[in-house]
Amino acid sequence: MSPIRVRVFLGILGLALLSACGGGSTFIAKNEPRLADEEKACLASGTVRATGAILTRAALGGPSACGAEQPFEMAAADNGRVRLKPAALLRCPMIPQVDRWVVNVIEPAARRSFGASLAEITVVGSYACRPINHVSGGYLSEHGRANALDVSAFTLTDGTRIRVKSGWRGDARQRAFLRAVHAGACAQFSTVLGPNYDRNHHDHFHVDLAYRGPDGLRTVCK
Numbered sequence: 343m344s345p346i347r348v349r350v351f352l353g354i355l356g357l358a359l360l361s362a363c364g365g366g367s368t369f370i371a372k373n374e375p376r377l378a379d380e381e382k383a384c385l386a387s388g389t390v391r392a393t394g395a396i397l398t399r400a401a402l403g404g405p406s407a408c409g410a411e412q413p414f415e416m417a418a419a420d421n422g423r424v425r426l427k428p429a430a431l432l433r434c435p436m437i438p439q440v441d442r443w444v445v446n447v448i449e450p451a452a453r454r455s456f457g458a459s460l461a462e463i464t465v466v467g468s469y470a471c472r473p474i475n476h477v478s479g480g481y482l483s484e485h486g487r488a489n490a491l492d493v494s495a496f497t498l499t500d501g502t503r504i505r506v507k508s509g510w511r512g513d514a515r516q517r518a519f520l521r522a523v524h525a526g527a528c529a530q531f532s533t534v535l536g537p538n539y540d541r542n543h544h545d546h547f548h549v550d551l552a553y554r555g556p557d558g559l560r561t562v563c564k
């Protein structure tokens with residue numbers, strides 16, 4: 343196929359078959375102009391400002407579908423009170439949503455279930471230029487656009503640690519806490535996946551801001 347034919351073919355489908363950055367696997371990336379628009383609007387709004395806990399990073403991606411124009415490294419939420427460890431590399435629209443999830447959902451759930459404050463969230467994934475579930479030839483993961491976050495555990499100020507892997511079917515307090523954290527995420531993100539979704543998510547919650555449906559309002563909460 344000539345290069346021109348390839349472009350016509352891709353133009354019709356609105357897809358591009360690309361090589362993952364540095365890796366051997368390939369993925370299919372849909373054209374997502376709305377994601378770029380959302381990022382620009384977020385940056386222009388001034389909602390996200392660089393602080394000690396939120397640092398600006400150089401643009402990610404370059405000549406591929408991966409990355410973001412102005413990514414941030416989020417090291418803490420709720421004005422620095424709750425650490426994200428390690429810091430998460432995220433695009434602008436993710437930052438306020440993660441913050442709201444922490445402040446409106448996770449912190450109250452920790453106080454309700456354990457009578458202690460939330461100190462730290464264990465991050466097991468943020469930006470990564472890869473296909474969904476690492477399956478070569480699949481669609482580009484929202485992680486490739488710095489538009490997704492994976493968390494595996496929550497640590498309280500008294501040292502209590504609640505892990506998704508053991509706590510999802512753990513004692514009553516852990517189950518109540520983790521289900522509240524999962525359900526509450528569905529009000530902040532367009533995609534929320536946990537242990538009930540599939541085996542790939544048995545040990546973490548995945549949240550992202552994928553643009554779903556014709557109007558972008560479709561959500562997945564599983």
Ligand SMILES: [Zn+2]
Nearest residue numbers: 467491492548
């Ligand atoms: Zn994920």
